[in-house]
Amino acid sequence: xxxxxxxxxxxxxxYPASSGLWDAIRDRMNAYMEGLIGLPREEIVxxxxxxxxxxxxxxxGLQAYYEVDADEYLAFVHxxxxxxxxxxxxxxxxxxxxxxxxxxxxxNADVNHARRxxxxxxxxxxxxxxxxxxxxxxxxxxETIAYQRAMVVARDDDPAKCVLFxxxxxxxxxxxxxxxxxxxxxxxxxxxxxxxxxxxxxxLRECMPxxxxxxx
Numbered sequence: 001x002x003x004x005x006x007x008x009x010x011x012x013x014x015y016p017a018s019s020g021l022w023d024a025i026r027d028r029m030n031a032y033m034e035g036l037i038g039l040p041r042e043e044i045v046x047x048x049x050x051x052x053x054x055x056x057x058x059x060x061g062l063q064a065y066y067e068v069d070a071d072e073y074l075a076f077v078h079x080x081x082x083x084x085x086x087x088x089x090x091x092x093x094x095x096x097x098x099x100x101x102x103x104x105x106x107x108n109a110d111v112n113h114a115r116r117x118x119x120x121x122x123x124x125x126x127x128x129x130x131x132x133x134x135x136x137x138x139x140x141x142x143e144t145i146a147y148q149r150a151m152v153v154a155r156d157d158d159p160a161k162c163v164l165f166x167x168x169x170x171x172x173x174x175x176x177x178x179x180x181x182x183x184x185x186x187x188x189x190x191x192x193x194x195x196x197x198x199x200x201x202x203x204l205r206e207c208m209p210x211x212x213x214x215x216x
Contacts, residue, residue, distance in 0.1 A: 003101055003181065003211065005156050007131070008201075009141075009166040010107035010114050013185045014092065014121060016200060017167065021085035028077040029058050036066060056140040057108050057133075070138070078113040088122040091202060096126035099211060105130045106150050106164070108140045128154070141171040147178060163211075165201065169194060183208070 008014055011022045026048075033044045051061020062068040096103060104127060107114050111132040118124040133140055136149035147159070156162055159179035166172050169192045172182040182194045189197030198207040205212065 002161070003163050004158075004161040005102040005104065005154055005163070006099065006211075007104050007106040007150065007154070007162060007164045007180075008127075009164075009168070009171065009185075010105055010109060010117060012167040013165055014105070014117070014123070014201065015086045015089070017186055019085045021080070021082065024080050024085065025077055028080065032073060032076050033058070033062070036062070036068070056143055056146075059133075060138070060140060074110045074113065078109070078116075082116055082120050086117065086120050088120065090122060092121060093123045093126060095201065095204060096123055098205075101163075101211065102154065102156075103127045104150070104154050106141075107132055110134060141166070141168070142174045144174045144178060147175050147180065 011025070015021065029048060030041060030044050033048055034041060037044065037047070039047065048058050048061075051058050055061040055064060059068065059070060059073055062073070063070070105114055105118065107130070109132060111130050111134065114130045114132055115124065118127070118130075131150045131153050135153050136146055139146040139149055141147070147164075151157070151159065151162065159175070160181070163181045163183060164172060164175045165183045165185050167185045167187065169184055169187070169189070172184060173193045176182040176193050176195065182196075184192065184194045184197040186200055187197060196208065198204060
């Protein structure tokens with residue numbers, strides 16, 4: 001069955017994890033929590049990880065226990081000089097534009113952060129749109145409802161015609177369970193509930209030539 005829509009995670013997927021940007025964002029999350037809760041940093045790191053595992057995102061975990069303003073939190077954790085970590089990627093732009101399927105950014109971040117990243121990479125206009133946490137009413141991967149709401153935004157009615165690219169096997173598993181074709185980016189997928197693993201999106205044409213053959 002030909003694929004009709006491609007959903008791309010943002011951080012550590014459209015750019016390499018080696019950039020250090022996501023590590024910097026995590027540090028900002030820890031700093032926010034340290035100021036909010038007042039625990040030592042080592043305890044904050046463990047607490048944040050527990051929130052991530054239980055609620056899907058640090059923000060959702062904080063909202064379960066504290067009165068956290070989502071806009072304030074998202075602005076704080078993404079307040080970074082992105083140009084220090086990522087650069088324009090003309091090869092990625094060319095690859096994305098060569099795909100005939102609908103293309104969406106599907107992220108647990110907010111649209112402001114996504115726009116900044118996409119503009120620096122030079123690929124903002126390569127996508128039909130950005131599906132962020134606000135677009136799906138603050139649901140988040142890996143909640144099953146997040147994928148279902150994302151499909152509503154994209155006007156897709158058959159997950160079997162959709163591909164999800166993500167650097168997190170945890171985020172891919174629920175999508176795989178409801179019928180998405182799932183691709184793990186930047187990691188070994190051996191033994192994981194994903195359909196395929198690729199070193200990076202730059203190898204997509206070599207690893208998944210069927211995406212182009214579908215359009216012939």
